[in-house]
Amino acid sequence: MLDPVSRVRRFNRAVTSAVGALDTSFLGRGRPLGAARVLNAIGHGRTDVGEIRDYLGLDSGLMSRLLRSLEDEELIETTAHENDARRRIARLTAAGKREFNAYEAISNRQAKDFLSHHTQREALLAAMDLIASALGRDGTALDEMDPRSDEARYCLGEYYAELARRFKQGFDVKLSRDPDAKDMVRPRGSFIVAMSDGLPLGCVGLKGASGEFAEIKRLWVAPSARGLGLGRRLMDAAERAARELGIEVLRLDTNSALAEAGQLYRRSGWTEIPRFNDDPYPDLFFEKRL
Amino acid sequence: MLDPVSRVRRFNRAVTSAVGALDTSFLGRGRPLGAARVLNAIGHGRTDVGEIRDYLGLDSGLMSRLLRSLEDEELIETTAHENDARRRIARLTAAGKREFNAYEAISNRQAKDFLSHHTQREALLAAMDLIASALGRDGTALDEMDPRSDEARYCLGEYYAELARRFKQGFDVKLSRDPDAKDMVRPRGSFIVAMSDGLPLGCVGLKGASGEFAEIKRLWVAPSARGLGLGRRLMDAAERAARELGIEVLRLDTNSALAEAGQLYRRSGWTEIPRFNDDPYPDLFFEKRL
DNA sequence: CAAGATTTCTGACTAAAGTCAGATATATGC
């Protein structure tokens, strides 16, 4: 009754039948599922035919025919790739955009209906985030971004909110040494965001150009993505960026209230050093030589 | 980025591709999905051909052919139903049992692998329970059971644990008026368990034979199934059972720390009355005339 | 027991998905 394996399998069954219902709803617009999937992939910005084929796992012959059928419906147009005429680029026509929007509307309404039937909205959404992250962890990509981008600012906002929750004395960015965005952009530094299917799941900043060492700042992983090794991946990526920038010494500060972070640093080759700044929040200081 | 609808859709995408992988794994044994599904349904104890057809949503012609193909492989045998020779009963042969076990082993290993890749095990399982309950709520059946059955005892254990967590002074069954199991079995009373795909999600007891009124006891809903109206359904079922048993007055006691329960009673026609017993735990008392 | 209903089976189809061996056009490396 409490066996974890049966619980996972119960989840699988529940989800399989729900997904079955989801699939048939796509047939509501008089188009076979294959063609609908290709149309959606194009609508979501995948234009390269080969990329769509890989993404959907289709045979090239089948893919070709699906493209032809969408062309016959005048929903898409294909052109040759500008640098490589072997490759084809597919784009939605005006009618194709309308059709794509209709599919989007169906999906959005379904999602809304699902949510509206439940009073446990937040718990349900948190559970969905957790599972989507767990299932999609191989699909989590680390992208270098500007720390002023929407994605980065979302991560930083969540990071500050979490510090405020976890520090006894609260947290106010203005009182801490908030790094200048330019110090976390090449060529001085870097800012990396972990993105999973459009949702930011974590970040880390590399703040350079402050003399003999650079600093790791703002390491954060979304609660729904913890335990998947994402913190480690972000730190590795930041170190890689540091090496590319010719940085030899890295430092960071943290607080002993953030136990997981401290563990991560110790386990990945950082050594504790004495306080090297006067920021009021940290009480633990680390260094790593690359 | 935080839009609930996008979060639901991200979950759908993650799960659809995971389920896709799950489906193809069934093909790993060289049998089309349809036949594999029928074999599994029979293995899980569904023997009546018509029942399987309804469960899997298959056309009778298709079903018939799938049965033939499984028979050709000598994985199943069919016989006529003993009371109705039109109906057919399907059973696994020894080879069929081996094959079914192989499918079970694949599913179990997949579930185990999934869990072993994550350190957030308990959080993940809780999230899966929540979502499975939310998706499968139409499939939650209320079954009358003996309060000494495994399912009932699991529910009661969870119920006591929750009271212990939520009451400031803790909770010890021995100090409360624990009803005799016989008073919650027909013809005196009843005990109802909400089952969803093998997992007990809630319970309620109807304790009769104590004079001029019967009592509702042990109303519990699993955390993962709250907000789905299950408490209401359980109460309705208990009242229905009470009417069948000719009971005219129902009473119950509860504690103001269980706010949701109090709300439910008030909203479904119960009226508060003065204390009618000397149990140390409750501080709220209700009555309903049927 | 006759008429009608129910359950399963069979035959004759269609649609969709998927496979595979070339053909064609283009790019790349020596």
Add this chain to the structure above:
DNA sequence: GCATATATCTGACTTTAGTCAGAAATCTTG
């Protein structure tokens, strides 16, 4: 420039799923 690799397309298949009409056997009800 030529051999080789790559990307897409076409034709000729097969498999799987699903539909539908009607046959055959059996049950139910008046």
